[in-house]
Amino acid sequence: MNFRDTIGQAKDAASTGAVGTTTSIMSYIKQIVTQILTGIGSPQIASTTEDLNQAANTYDLLTGTTQPVILEALTLKMPAVDISGGALTSISVQTDDATAGTIISSAIATKANLTSEADVGWTGQMRINVGTKIQLTIAGGAAGTACAALISATYRAVIAGGMLA
Numbered sequence: 045m046n047f048r049d050t051i052g053q054a055k056d057a058a059s060t061g062a063v064g065t066t067t068s069i070m071s072y073i074k075q076i077v078t079q080i081l082t083g084i085g086s087p088q089i090a091s092t093t094e095d096l097n098q099a100a101n102t103y104d105l106l107t108g109t110t111q112p113v114i115l116e117a118l119t120l121k122m123p124a125v126d127i128s129g130g131a132l133t134s135i136s137v138q139t140d141d142a143t144a145g146t147i148i149s150s151a152i153a154t155k156a157n158l159t160s161e162a163d164v165g166w167t168g169q170m171r172i173n174v175g176t177k178i179q180l181t182i183a184g185g186a187a188g189t190a191c192a193a194l195i196s197a198t199y200r201a202v203i204a205g206g207m208l209a
Contacts, residue, residue: 087116089198090208094180096132096158096191102181105137105195108172111206115172117198118147119165122158123191130188132158137166137195140177145170150183172199172208 092105118137134150135158147166157164172178178197197208 085200087198087200088113088207089196091194091196093192093194096127096135096182096187096193097130097189098182098186100131100182100185102179104177105180106178106197106208108174108176109207109209110174111201111203112171112173113199113201113206113208115147115168115170115178115197115199115208117165117167118178119163119196120148120153121194121196122160122162122164123193124160125187125189125191126160127155127158127187127189127191131185132182132187133184134158135183136181138179138181139170139172140179147178150181155184171202178208 090106094103094105120135120137133155135148135153136146136150137148137153139145139147147170148164153164180195199206199208201207
């Protein structure tokens, strides 16, 4: 007898059904395992890059897909480059909702704070619905040199299958 034979698998009926008075504690455990395997409430990370050596404009970073998620953190890591000679004045990160959710403001992500290998981050909680985009806005102009910033978002699915891509 192996581990799977003892407790079953996430696809077993007991993992999704209601637990009755005659059902063992193992059914509860199977339901918890099923939630973990489907990502509900489990921290997930999505990463992308964006070159800051582009025209002043707004660029898509990540999009809510399939089911909603709760965004808990977003970090931007600058590469080891000097952008002091470029036209970039600041960046910001926000959602594309009718009332945009500000994640990183332009007051925080000024050129003075976007130095070589700098980290700019945000923590909190923000619901990202299906189709909502997380976007980065470059103000002023291009950085003046190739500048691929690394962006990582930590989030949790509200419903099984929720993710950022």
